[in-house]
Amino acid sequence: MLKKIGLMILALSLVATVISGCGPKAPTTIKIGINAEITGDIPKVGEGTKYAAEMWLEDIKAAGGLEVGGKKYPVELVIEDNEAKAESAAAATTKLITQDQILIMVGPQASKQAIPAGEVADANATPMISPWSTNPRTTKDRPWVFRACFLDPFQGTVVAKFSTEEFGFKKAAVLYDVASDYPKGIAEFFKAAFEEINGAGSVVAFETFTTKDRDFSAQLTKILASGAEFLFTPQYYDEVPLIVKQAHELGWDKPIMGSDAWGSAELMTLCGDDCKGSFFSTHYAAKGAKGATKEFIDRYNTKYGYVPDDVGALTWDTMLIAQRAIQDCGKITGDIKADRKCVRDALAKIKDFDGITGKMTFTEEGDPIKCAVIVKISDAGEFEFYKSACP
């Protein structure tokens, strides 16, 4: 009896498959996959991704669909949670590509997730854009993977140029975590760039520590004695308060600069008055923004009740880049493989895309050439736009 029912179900499902396969073609929906850190260590990142993407979808819906080659297509977002884990990010990518048949994937955000996800996307010949991943490996040797932000080491070069041009500094000190890729990369690029401008030996102190260190007094005492005009420390927001506070305790009163890892809302609660007046390079600054950037911030703020961080802004730009690539492609054939290839080729050709986080042109590697923003921490403790710094 059971066997019979089983057979019947099997037969029915076969029939259903055949019918649906031969049925009249519905208008092709453009599916965009969102691979985001909704749960896990950094849920705020996932939330920002989702909100920015949904805001973009609103615009598309209001326009009656996405216009490609003179025809309007409905758009659907398929949002998958990668739990801020590398394995889940790869699994979510596979699901989006094979099951959901997405045309293009946006995300994951953090490099930890974006690197493995990029591998899957590249192997399955599906275009992917990570808005926020700054690790070079995400896009390296992967023709199908793109990003909307600059790379880690780039910030070292930008700060070296900025400090020389803006303040005329000739002697720099660096303090960084030698056991962590991100600060190490930036610090080394900074040293190379600064010494290229100001001559060998102009980085008068190049001091290190290792992850989890809490006391930097010996290194800072050396830095104080070195005669440096400013301190560059590309560290994370939980280490910056300790470094800055200890520097002040030892009598340091010169400028301190950092990189985008400073740019967390937590920084000021941990650091308080000590960090005020410091500078850091980042992707975008909410305070002091103008034009389209300001429009985006205001809209997001009204809708969700808080000022978007760099993740939100970069995701917004990414959605628009994806839109432009699909439109540049010019046609949706319904053959998902051909369409994916068409979108990828259009992506690689994008020039001078005017995003809210800056103008972008993609390189061979799928990385944009764009400017960084230098932020000054104001006396009110806000991250204020100070200057746009280009390579």
Place this chain on the structure above:
Amino acid sequence: MTFFLQNLVNALQWGSFYALIALGYSMVYSILMLFNFAHGDIFMVGAYIGFFISTGLVVFSASGILPLPNWLILMLTIVFAMIATSFLGMIVERVAYRPLRDAPRASVAVTAMMVGIILETGNLALLGARRRNFPALIEMTTYKIGGVSVTNTRIMIVVLSVLLMLALHLFIRRTKWGMAIRAMAYDYVVVPLMGVSVNTITVLTFGIGSALAAAAGIFFGIAYPVLEPYMGILVGWKAFVAAILGGRGSVPGAALAGFLLGFIEIFVAAIFPSTLRDLIAYSIILIILTFRPHGFFGEAYSARLRL
């Protein structure tokens, strides 16, 4: 000269944390031959308890029912956190170590590590990965003495640490309880036959050790005001080195070794490239231990005494 003096000041503060934590290791080790690897995490919990007490008192004081001056809040925080953390230490002893007192030493050492992991991950589960900011109770003032920068918090931390160590030293040397602890460390088998309760002395030792760790945690929070669940691991390991270096069960030894460790770390980083700090610092410790395997004040200890 200024460079040397400045680093001396740096080292004094850094060494006091090692010294305070090392004392707890040393006392427990001397009595139970137990490497209490969870001690660094008890230090972490002490810092968190201090954080919650002081934050709570600040809010209470600001509410206007009973305005408290900041120094009083700090003192209350230190006292209450020490009491609360000593209870935690006693509970850990009762739950995790007492049932294994006759078990092989390796099992107990592993149990200690498990307790440490439970404390870390328990904190992570309970409070999340968000970093906590220890409230600045004392307005920081920097004094410049002949080019050397000293802050009021540094002076306070070093002075209070040394006072606590002196108090412990007097307790161990001058009171009956202290005598019982020393006797127990000397002979674990015979002393209980004289009517000294093993359990009471062990609990007392854990309580005192944990209270000192809590004090270290609060001072640490004042000096380095970013708290996270894993802050105790590295400091704990290094303090353990100090405890061994000081010699088994020796209060002055552990204190001295703690400060010595602080000095070595700071001066190595100050003179050599800072990347090589731990490499050189711990090679020095290794050489010291090669020549003095029982530490500075440790007496040659025969395992024969323990059955």
